[in-house]
Amino acid sequence: MSSESRTNTEPTAHEECTSCGTTLGERRLALQSYPEAEAGSISGLSAGGLLYCPDCGSEPVELLDSWNGHDQPPVDADRSIAAGYRESAEQCSFCADDLDSEPVVGIELYRRPGEELPAYANFTLCGDCRSVFEEFLANVSAQQ
Known part of the structure; x- marks a missing residue:
């Protein structure tokens, strides 16, 4: 093992916008999904979620701002996160x-690029809206 210490200057996937690849600063939109087994994962949200820069996150922010949020789901040893939702x-x-x-x-x-949304929020989607949201996210990515 070398006694030299090197600073890692290469951005990781978690430091880049999922949509455009821009290196992210503090202002970002971070989304994660927790599907019940029967619901299936939302494309792009299954492996570490999505991170958007302020430019790419503007449309998702506008959509999420119109949703009705709820309290943080209960989670414990006897219940999955999806069951808590x-x-x-x-x-x-x-x-x-x-x-x-x-x-x-x-x-x-769990992050937001501006003041439009709370710093932390929870939402629950039905099956039909899950499909609509998945298509919406695919369209946002395709536009970038």
């Missing part, structure tokens, strides 16, 4: 339909 909401955060027994997807926002 099911318990936290009775209605879809996007369309406001009752969640009933269909599989849900929890969406966690």
Whole structure:
């Protein structure tokens, strides 16, 4: 082992915008999903979530700002994060339909590029809105 210490100057995947590849500073939008097994993962949100720079995050911020958030889901040894999202909401955060027994997807926002959204927020999506959100994210990425 060398006694020299080297600073890592190469950005990692977690330091770059998922959409355009710009190196990220403090201002970023970070999203993660927690699907119930039957719901399936949202493309792009399954492996470490999505990180957007302020420019690429403007459309997702506008959409998320219109959703109805809820409290942080309960999580413990007997319950998955996805199960906690099911318990936290009775209605879809996007369309406001009752969640009933269909599989849900929890969406966690844990950074934001500006003041439009809270620094931390939780949303739960029904199956139909999960598909719409997945298509929306694919379209945002394709535009960049």
